[in-house]
Amino acid sequence: MTRYPSAPLRGTQAHRPGEPTEGVGAALRVQGVEFWHRDAARPALDGLSFEVRPGTITGLLGPNGAGKTTFVELLCGVLRPQLGHIEVFGLDHRRRDARARLGHCPQDLALYTTLTAAENLRFFARMAGVSRRNLASRVDWCLEAVQLTAHRDQRVEEFSGGMQRRLNLAVAMVHTPRLLVLDEPTVGVDMTSRIAIFDTLRMLAGSGTTILYTTHYMEEIERLCEDVVVIQRGRVLASSPTNELLSAGNAAHVFVLELAEGSDGDVIAALVSLGLHAQALAGGRVEVMGEDLPTLMAGLAHVTGRFSVSACRSKVPTLEDRFLELIGKGERP
Amino acid sequence: MRQIGSNLWTLFAKECRLLVRDRQAAGLLFAMPAVFVFLLSLALADMYDQKTSASLVLAIRNEDSGAHSARLVELLSARDQVHVVPWDSGESALELFRAKQARAAVRIPDGFSSALEELFGVVKQDARNAPTEAEPRALDLGDRRIEWAVAPSADPVYPAIVRASLVLAYVQLVQEEIARGTAEMTGELTREMANMAQKLQRLAASLQDTVGQLESTAAQLSGSREDVRAFAVAAAAEKEARAEAERIRAQMGEDSLLDGPSGAVEARPIGIETPSIEILGDDERRELDRLLGLADSPSELGTGAFSQGVDEDALLVAAVDERGKTVVPDPLQQNVPGWSLFAMFFIVVPLSSLQHRERSEGTTRRLVSVGVPRSVILLGRFIPYVLVGCLQFAAMVLVGMYLVPLVSGVGFELGPNPWGLVPVTLVCAFAATAYGLFVATSARTPEQAAAFGASSVVILSALGGIMIPHFVMPPFLQTAAHASPIFWGHQAYLDVLLQGATIGELVLPLGILVGFGSVCLLASGRRAVA
Numbered sequence: 098m099t100r101y102p103s104a105p106l107r108g109t110q111a112h113r114p115g116e117p118t119e120g121v122g123a124a125l126r127v128q129g130v131e132f133w134h135r136d137a138a139r140p141a142l143d144g145l146s147f148e149v150r151p152g153t154i155t156g157l158l159g160p161n162g163a164g165k166t167t168f169v170e171l172l173c174g175v176l177r178p179q180l181g182h183i184e185v186f187g188l189d190h191r192r193r194d195a196r197a198r199l200g201h202c203p204q205d206l207a208l209y210t211t212l213t214a215a216e217n218l219r220f221f222a223r224m225a226g227v228s229r230r231n232l233a234s235r236v237d238w239c240l241e242a243v244q245l246t247a248h249r250d251q252r253v254e255e256f257s258g259g260m261q262r263r264l265n266l267a268v269a270m271v272h273t274p275r276l277l278v279l280d281e282p283t284v285g286v287d288m289t290s291r292i293a294i295f296d297t298l299r300m301l302a303g304s305g306t307t308i309l310y311t312t313h314y315m316e317e318i319e320r321l322c323e324d325v326v327v328i329q330r331g332r333v334l335a336s337s338p339t340n341e342l343l344s345a346g347n348a349a350h351v352f353v354l355e356l357a358e359g360s361d362g363d364v365i366a367a368l369v370s371l372g373l374h375a376q377a378l379a380g381g382r383v384e385v386m387g388e389d390l391p392t393l394m395a396g397l398a399h400v401t402g403r404f405s406v407s408a409c410r411s412k413v414p415t416l417e418d419r420f421l422e423l424i425g426k427g428e429r430p
Numbered sequence: 431m432r433q434i435g436s437n438l439w440t441l442f443a444k445e446c447r448l449l450v451r452d453r454q455a456a457g458l459l460f461a462m463p464a465v466f467v468f469l470l471s472l473a474l475a476d477m478y479d480q481k482t483s484a485s486l487v488l489a490i491r492n493e494d495s496g497a498h499s500a501r502l503v504e505l506l507s508a509r510d511q512v513h514v515v516p517w518d519s520g521e522s523a524l525e526l527f528r529a530k531q532a533r534a535a536v537r538i539p540d541g542f543s544s545a546l547e548e549l550f551g552v553v554k555q556d557a558r559n560a561p562t563e564a565e566p567r568a569l570d571l572g573d574r575r576i577e578w579a580v581a582p583s584a585d586p587v588y589p590a591i592v593r594a595s596l597v598l599a600y601v602q603l604v605q606e607e608i609a610r611g612t613a614e615m616t617g618e619l620t621r622e623m624a625n626m627a628q629k630l631q632r633l634a635a636s637l638q639d640t641v642g643q644l645e646s647t648a649a650q651l652s653g654s655r656e657d658v659r660a661f662a663v664a665a666a667a668e669k670e671a672r673a674e675a676e677r678i679r680a681q682m683g684e685d686s687l688l689d690g691p692s693g694a695v696e697a698r699p700i701g702i703e704t705p706s707i708e709i710l711g712d713d714e715r716r717e718l719d720r721l722l723g724l725a726d727s728p729s730e731l732g733t734g735a736f737s738q739g740v741d742e743d744a745l746l747v748a749a750v751d752e753r754g755k756t757v758v759p760d761p762l763q764q765n766v767p768g769w770s771l772f773a774m775f776f777i778v779v780p781l782s783s784l785q786h787r788e789r790s791e792g793t794t795r796r797l798v799s800v801g802v803p804r805s806v807i808l809l810g811r812f813i814p815y816v817l818v819g820c821l822q823f824a825a826m827v828l829v830g831m832y833l834v835p836l837v838s839g840v841g842f843e844l845g846p847n848p849w850g851l852v853p854v855t856l857v858c859a860f861a862a863t864a865y866g867l868f869v870a871t872s873a874r875t876p877e878q879a880a881a882f883g884a885s886s887v888v889i890l891s892a893l894g895g896i897m898i899p900h901f902v903m904p905p906f907l908q909t910a911a912h913a914s915p916i917f918w919g920h921q922a923y924l925d926v927l928l929q930g931a932t933i934g935e936l937v938l939p940l941g942i943l944v945g946f947g948s949v950c951l952l953a954s955g956r957r958a959v960a
Contacts, residue, residue, distance in 0.1 A: 173799035196801030207792035209444070211451040223440040225800040226433060272800065 124276050124307035125149035125172075129181035132167055132331075141167040143331035144181070149276075149324070151186075154298065154308040156322035156339070158315075158420060164331040165311050166204070169280050172309075173201045185276055197226055200274030204281040206261050207268070210254040214245055214264050217253060218271050225272035239267040242297050259290025266294055276307045283317065295321060315417040319343075325416070327423050334423045343419055350393050351386040351412040353378065357405040364404050371396040374422065386418055434806055441810025448784070449818065455780040459822060463773035464829045470769070471761040471834050486591055489517035489532035496543020498603060502576075503538070505599035512595050527581035534592045536578045545574040550607050576600075605630055759899070759924055762842040766830040767823070767923030768896040770855075771916050774819040774862035775887045781815060781863070782870035782879030805955055808871075812863055812951070819859025823851075846930030853933055854926055857940045858919040861947035865915070868950035890914045915946045 125148065132142040142164045149155045159165050170176045172183055172190060188195035208217050218236040227235050240246045243263035253261060266282055279298075283291045298321060302308055310322055318325055318339065325342055327335040335342055356364060361377045368375035368385050373396045375385040387393035397409060449455060490506065492499050507514040515532060523535040578596060580588045608630060788794045797807055830842025844851065866883070873879030891897060893907070894916030900908060911917040922939040925931035933940075 170795070173795060174801070175795045175798055193801040196799065199799060201796055201799035203792040203795060205790070205792040207796040209448060209793065211448055212444070216447065220440060220444050221796065221800075224437055224797055224802050268796070278799075 123148040123184070124151040124153075124186055125309065126184040126187075127168075127181070128183075130168070130171065130178045130183060131180035132164075132171060132176065132178055134167070140331050142171070142178075145328065145331055145333060146181075147326045147333050147336045149307060149309055149326075151275075151307050152302065152305050153323045154302050154310055154321050155324040155326060156318035157309055157311040157326050157328065158318060158416075159328040162330075163328045165328065166280065167331075168328075169201070169203075169278055169311060172278060173199065197272070198275045200269040200272065200277040202266050202269035202277065202279045202282050204284060206265050208253050208261065208264060211252060213250050213252050214240060214256075214267075215249040217264065217268060221268045222271040227272050235271055235273070239271050242270070242300065243267040244293055257290075259286040259293075262286045262290055263293060263297075266297060270301065270306070274306070276309065277301065278309045278311075280311045281313065282310075283312065283314065315415060315420060319416045327420060329423075339416070343414065343416060350388070350390050351384065351414050351418055352393070352397060353410050353412050354383045354385065354397070354400065354406050355408040355410075356381045356383065357407040359404050364400050367400050367403065368396050371399065376421075384412070386414070386422070434803075437802055437806050438810050438813065441807065442814050445811060445814035449814065452780070458780060459773055459777060459818060460825050462776070463769040463822065463826055464833075466769040466772070467762075467765045467826050467829050468834055468837075471765045471830065472838055473761075486512045486534060486588055487532040488512040488514050488592065488595070489523075489526055489535045490514055491517040491535070491537045493540045494538050494542040495540075496547070498543035498546045498607075499538045500543075501606075502542075502599055502603055505602050506536070506595055509595045509599070511591050523579045532581075534578065534580045534588055536576060536592070536596065538576055539574045541574045542576070546603075550604075550611070601633070759928060760840075762830045762834060762840070763845075763924065763927050764899055766826050766842050767927070768891075768920055770823040770826040771858055771862070771894070771919045771923075772887065772891045772896050773822045773826070774859055774919075775865060775890065775916060776884070777815055777818065777862060778866035778869045778883030778887060779880050781811070781866040782873060782883055783876050785811070785867070785870035786873075786876035786879060808867065808955055812867060815863040815866065816856070816859045819862050820855050823855045823859075843927075845927040847926055847932065850926035850931060850933065850936070851923070853940065854919070854922045854936065857943045857947075858922070861915050861919065861943040861950070864947035864950035864954065867954040871954045890916045893917065895920055915943055918942045918946075 127145055127147050130142050130145040131140055133140045145164065145168060157165055157168070167176065171178050172185075174191060174196060177191075183190040185195040185198055188198070190196070190199070209220070212220070215236055218239055219232060222232055222235055223229075236249075237246070240249050243266055245260060245263055245267065248256065248260065253264060256264065262282060262285070266279070269279070270277060283294055286294070295317075298308055298310070310318070312318060322339050324337065325335070325339045326333060327342075354364065361381060361383050364383050365375045365377060368383070371392070373385055373387045373393060375383055378384050385393070385396065387396070400406065401409065488506070490503055492503055503514070506512065512534075517526065517532070517535060517537075521529075523537075526532050526535055576596060578592055580592055608626070794804075794807060798804060827842060827844070832841070835841035869883045869886070870879050873882060891914075893911050894900075894914035895903065895911055896916060900911055900917065900920070903911065918939040922931075922936050922943070925936060925939070929935075
């Protein structure tokens, strides 16, 4: 059973539940942001625009090369946008007071491995402007939030991968940012650590922290995020609450065929030739989806007549199904 | 501003923690130069001792069987600054030197004693006739004069020591003979001789001062640091002796007996060219030789005299500068600042490794994301490493002062102006750290930074006179060394250690280092922000 720290977020700029958000509608507003990497043939970000509501967990989703990391680096000030602008709680994101409202948990373990967990937290807290008076309580709170209190004086190099990930998250929130940007925070961690991270994020969101969550794991978005922004080639494909995205898509009808014998490749080829989306699943199964139920049924009848199909089951569409539909047939994140 | 100060302090504390816990970096930054200082100071000590040892081994071949030559050998053997060994074999002086059996050689020819006896007879006769005899006789030993030579590769001060030893032994011999002669005389002759003896006593006393100074020189030479300073003292002593002799001569008049033994001893080579020290001008030396009873030095130093690749002119220039101050270091004076500088500049390796690791792992981005300016991040790294550079020098000084003497018996000394080392160390550490940051921020990969950084530091050190002392480099390399910042740092250290240079006298080397460091730091800042 996860135990959350009860201490208030003292002496910080955190958003507290019920606190007005300075009359600003969006925690994050991205408007027409364009960015070209040096010698690149196309822009990494091509007029990217979206908003993040305060106090929500918003998933930022996109295939490799979509521009997610570039956007996070722009947001965190590592890169500068060549066009457009970004606002954090109504402030230009390059301003120091805007940065102070921002917490960044990078995909890499941005920690000093020869320092202890507490030393890392103290260092980053001081650099982010946490006062000496609040330093100890903030460090204690963060360690407790990520369940590392017992390891506070242990060097990071002695931590497991999951513990390092949790500390990475703790460092991002040590100065109590109002907007927490997480870039693949669960890469390479086991289920226990993943659940611990989710618990921490839900607790933060419950206390009013806005979270922008970048990941490849669709189920994480489904489990955590109220809103989702899907981007590809530096442009927004969809931006809406997660449940709306799931229901609004064309991939409302999904079936799974279990083949008794024969090649799933032949089955997929036959379905695709009929204008349907199909992909192989493990165990001799094929998933097929389509927006038009009669067409889909006709396709199913066609393959069951030609191939040896032992079962056909309907399936509730997932975010992954919707995502695949959005980014195009056959393209994977 | 307050936040920047707080950030700098926090970064400083973090860097110190990281450094303390990184044993490999500590080994690289402190143990490696300490080992170099220790080993190379001991290894080079032999080379320096060969150049500066006061125990000059003087081989004497006495071909004469008379009493005077025997007494001369006896008097030479009594001198502290020479160690006389017999030279009875048939080998030449050059062969003797090559076999390292002696560094100098003296040959007393057969008939020396009888020739001298004849000379004394004439002198006594002249003395009896004085003062009616107006013109002094031209007296010469002819082909029975003493010959001497010094090994070409020997310390430049050796010829002066040999020559002075011969002169003083000879003067004492003459003095003893005259003292014997005075006992035989009566009446006016006795008084005359007594008067002359008194004058000779004064001359001897004057020359004894010279002996004292030369012996002091020799004593100083026993400490390897003082070699070239002693050389300068010897030269000064020679000048003083000349002035004193001239004064005596003026008092005694032109009819002095001092003109008598002119040409009795001749310093001339034994089959080889003999290096000599041209501190005095030719005319001055000739006059001094005449007054002291020596013929002109027959051999002038040729450019090829130092046959071991050391340029003699360069050595003399390097040994004593235009102000007469010593500029040649001993092994510890060479190595302690030298390898400290090497270590300071070698921080490019751990620095670039750390810089790239933080860049790739994202800690730098994390700091940028919370609004810490990149310039502050860079400065937060820069300041601790400047202090590390200072600590490196302090550690090498301690090694030189306390560790090396345990083995060699000779320790590093801070020189006449120890506080002068503080600004030099700060400026050197500044330049070295700035260079390290420049390489770290310029390289695309940590491997590139480490490879380029390490090799560039080795090259700059070699060029800068760390591995091979600058004063023994050929002239074109001595000029090329000016391109290395390590050269300027080393020269600044040597100026303080050897000459007690003040900050005002170090404007050129320190100014160049500050300029170099500032350019590197600005370039690093631009690259870090870009």
